[in-house]
Amino acid sequence: MPRLSGDSRHSVCFKLNGRSVAAQAEPRMLLTDFLRHTIGLTGTHVGCEHGVCGACTIQVDGRPARACLILAVQVEGASVRTIEDLAPEPGRLSALQEAFRRHHALQCGFCTAGILMSLDAYLREHANPGERELREHLSGHLCRCTGYAPIVAAAIDAARDLRGEEAHGA
Amino acid sequence: MKPARFDYVRAATLAEAHAVLAGDGGEARVIAGGQTLIPMLSMRLARPRVLVDIMCLPELARIEDAGDAISVGAAVRQSEVLDCPQLATRHPLLAAALPWVGHAQTRSRGTLCGSVAHADPSAEIPLVLTALGGSITLSSRRRRRTVGADQFFRGLMSTDRRDDELIASVSFPAARSGHGYAFREFGRRHGDFAIVACAAVVTGSTTRLAVGGVADRPSARDWGNLAGEALDDALNELAYELDAREDMHATARFRRDLVRRLGRQTILEARRCLV
Numbered sequence: 001m002p003r004l005s006g007d008s009r010h011s012v013c014f015k016l017n018g019r020s021v022a023a024q025a026e027p028r029m030l031l032t033d034f035l036r037h038t039i040g041l042t043g044t045h046v047g048c049e050h051g052v053c054g055a056c057t058i059q060v061d062g063r064p065a066r067a068c069l070i071l072a073v074q075v076e077g078a079s080v081r082t083i084e085d086l087a088p089e090p091g092r093l094s095a096l097q098e099a100f101r102r103h104h105a106l107q108c109g110f111c112t113a114g115i116l117m118s119l120d121a122y123l124r125e126h127a128n129p130g131e132r133e134l135r136e137h138l139s140g141h142l143c144r145c146t147g148y149a150p151i152v153a154a155a156i157d158a159a160r161d162l163r164g165e166e167a168h169g170a
Numbered sequence: 171m172k173p174a175r176f177d178y179v180r181a182a183t184l185a186e187a188h189a190v191l192a193g194d195g196g197e198a199r200v201i202a203g204g205q206t207l208i209p210m211l212s213m214r215l216a217r218p219r220v221l222v223d224i225m226c227l228p229e230l231a232r233i234e235d236a237g238d239a240i241s242v243g244a245a246v247r248q249s250e251v252l253d254c255p256q257l258a259t260r261h262p263l264l265a266a267a268l269p270w271v272g273h274a275q276t277r278s279r280g281t282l283c284g285s286v287a288h289a290d291p292s293a294e295i296p297l298v299l300t301a302l303g304g305s306i307t308l309s310s311r312r313r314r315r316t317v318g319a320d321q322f323f324r325g326l327m328s329t330d331r332r333d334d335e336l337i338a339s340v341s342f343p344a345a346r347s348g349h350g351y352a353f354r355e356f357g358r359r360h361g362d363f364a365i366v367a368c369a370a371v372v373t374g375s376t377t378r379l380a381v382g383g384v385a386d387r388p389s390a391r392d393w394g395n396l397a398g399e400a401l402d403d404a405l406n407e408l409a410y411e412l413d414a415r416e417d418m419h420a421t422a423r424f425r426r427d428l429v430r431r432l433g434r435q436t437i438l439e440a441r442r443c444l445v
Contacts, residue, residue, distance in 0.1 A: 006175035049212060064274065065278050069209065136274075
């Protein structure tokens with residue numbers, strides 16, 4: 001493959017929230033900036049920008065990943081899912097989002113998009129998660145408002161909803 | 171927090187990756203999962219002229235089980251290895267250490283070979299390789315060579331890899347009967363860099379302890395079947411020999427104390443796992 005020059009922008013083709021997109025990026029552009037500035041999806045938040053806080057977590061090929069630790073050119077051919085794809089339709093929340101609201105699992109909301117994308121991927125593979133595993137999974141995220149307890153409670157409640165059991169939370 | 175400019179080559183063949191490394195030498199960097207390199211680029215601690223992406227090379231994307239060892243290619247992500255069905259029984263040390271590498275959100279991208287290439291003194295994968303006596307296979311345009319872990323890690327983020335080489339794979343010896351394995355780590359929070367990490371491999375008559383996070387690279391010691399005060403003395407001696415680093419996370423004295431305590435716990439746990 002040719003060498004992509006650092007001085008110019010190059011086409012990146014990938015799947016974004018189920019739709020094929022193509023946009024231009026310099027090799028040095030981070031996926032966070034590519035999503036927010038080039039494509040215009042600002043739901044992915046940018047916190048520390050060096051892979052510590054987890055605010056920018058998205059899903060790449062179904063797995064949670066930090067968008068600030070990915071170059072735009074690296075997602076060529078990949079399938080990317082962002083927070084904009086979480087709600088089933090405008091005005092309706094996903095089971096996980098609904099549980100976050102019930103449990104007051106957010107206050108300022110800055111970390112929330114990342115945490116939701118992480119937990120959404122986790123609950124897909126773990127239908128009946130325990131508190132310890134959830135806390136370990138959440139260790140990749142910093143939240144300065146909630147103290148994490150309502151986030152864990154919301155995740156457990158959402159898992160119950162997704163299993164089709166009656167919710168007892170809140 | 172934005173990287174400086176660099177060119178980017180998504181290598182379609184191994185030869186292409188080798189050619190970039192041969193042409194640009196020390197100005198080229200290999201990128202695989204990027205979980206360590208991208209923050210270094212963003213903070214401009216690294217300013218390469220060109221990045222060579224090796225994630226599309228099928229020959230580097232394999233996990234090969236040769237029975238007595240497992241070879242993990244440079245394009246294999248940490249989460250893929252964690253998903254291997256027989257990891258806990260065939261490779262108990264790797265299975266115990268991998269969940270301590272970063273977080274689920276970075277293991278989904280990061281590779282084992284990338285961690286080995288970076289050679290952070292507190293990283294878990296180099297420690298496991300050192301404890302097991304594993305090896306690293308390097309390839310360049312001119313040759314391919316395999317180096318033992320004890321020769322590969324040279325110092326603080328410094329390895330035996332030459333500018334024109336890339337790590338093709340790392341090889342972990344499989345668990346053997348009559349051996350016990352254990353891994354323990356101490357950090358401020360799970361997923362943080364280890365302040366001290368220990369990996370033990372024991373038999374009925376031997377004790378091997380590898381320690382990371384203390385000196386400028388992981389290092390291992392071999393003893394007989396020490397117990398009681400003799401074990402305490404050996405651990406104390408090791409704690410001083412490692413010439414502990416002092417940094418914002420821990421004093422040298424704290425690290426020495428952790429070597430003594432965590433070392434002992436790890437060895438005893440490995441002995442309990444003896445089969």
